[in-house]
Amino acid sequence: MCNSVIQVEVIIPTQTKYLDLIGSIGEHIAKELDDYSGDREALAYHLNLVLTEATVNAIKHANFDDPKDTVRITIQIQENELNIKVYDHGQGFDLESVPLPDFEHPKEGGMGIFFIRTLMDSVTYTRQGDCNVLEIIKYLS
Amino acid sequence: MNLNLEKTNGCTVLFIKEERIDAHNSDELKETILRLIEQGEINIIVQLEQVRFIDSSGLGALLSGHKNAAAKSGKLAIANLQQQVLSMFELTRLNRIFEIYADLNEAFDNET
Numbered sequence: 430m431c432n433s434v435i436q437v438e439v440i441i442p443t444q445t446k447y448l449d450l451i452g453s454i455g456e457h458i459a460k461e462l463d464d465y466s467g468d469r470e471a472l473a474y475h476l477n478l479v480l481t482e483a484t485v486n487a488i489k490h491a492n493f494d495d496p497k498d499t500v501r502i503t504i505q506i507q508e509n510e511l512n513i514k515v516y517d518h519g520q521g522f523d524l525e526s527v528p529l530p531d532f533e534h535p536k537e538g539g540m541g542i543f544f545i546r547t548l549m550d551s552v553t554y555t556r557q558g559d560c561n562v563l564e565i566i567k568y569l570s
Numbered sequence: 571m572n573l574n575l576e577k578t579n580g581c582t583v584l585f586i587k588e589e590r591i592d593a594h595n596s597d598e599l600k601e602t603i604l605r606l607i608e609q610g611e612i613n614i615i616v617q618l619e620q621v622r623f624i625d626s627s628g629l630g631a632l633l634s635g636h637k638n639a640a641a642k643s644g645k646l647a648i649a650n651l652q653q654q655v656l657s658m659f660e661l662t663r664l665n666r667i668f669e670i671y672a673d674l675n676e677a678f679d680n681e682t
Contacts, residue, residue, distance in 0.1 A: 445592070445593045445594035446594050448592045448593060448594050448625075449590055449592070449594070452590075452592070452623070470654065471654070471657070474623070474654040474657075477623060478623075478625060478658075481592055481593070481625045482625060482626060485592075485593045485625070485627070488593075530662065532662070532663040532666075535633055535662065535663070535664060535667060536630075536633075537630035537631075537633050537634050538626075538630055539626075540626035540629060540630070540662055541625070541626040541627075543626075543662070544625075544626060544661070547661065
């Protein structure tokens with residue numbers, strides 16, 4: 430479907446004012462995809478949302494002892510697979526222990542990971558060297 | 571966060587003048603709504619016509635307002651949702667918690 434390779438790498442300070450920038454990159458990528466047959470507007474929103482939530486998550490788990498701490502985000506599309514990696518330098522967390530939201534008694538927090546899991550095809554969070562990596566995969570076929 | 575307040579038909583209408591509600595400005599939205607409720611403005615309609623993106627923290631800010639208004643026997647409803655924003659309420663089932671109106675006229679017909 431889409432043979433071209435897109436690769437983007439962005440490094441931001443651990444500040445929420447950069448969320449719009451990161452989300453917008455995802456939205457633009459969705460709109461530029463060759464031959465995507467699904468709902469492009471929905472994909473654009475979903476990539477904006479997932480990148481926003483993943484980056485907030487990394488900022489929340491950042492190393493606040495280091496004012497120069499950064500979050501690194503890579504986005505790669507190759508052979509119908511969109512791969513997002515978000516790197517943080519914090520203590521990390523246990524992705525598997527994040528519960529589903531209680532839809533009957535909704536709480537203010539805890540919906541970010543739910544969005545990522547629901548809208549994308551695969552999510553993992555692993556330690557790699559001195560970083561934690563949230564890796565998100567979406568199949569575009 | 572850019573927003574306007576209007577008192578109409580016994581309701582306080584909060585017009586959000588931003589395209590995006592995310593973790594950068596959602597605390598401000600939450601605080602604004604809480605302050606209104608503390609001042610006795612317990613019937614609030616949040617008009618989201620200009621908002622084309624909301625994240626989990628933005629939904630959380632509105633949910634906080636909904637709970638706090640209800641705790642004072644008031645109500646926080648929302649109006650003028652763009653389609654993609656509405657789909658976030660549906661995905662989180664928050665469309666079953668909030669009264670969601672197509673526009674302010676419909677909101678006033680039902681809330682006043």
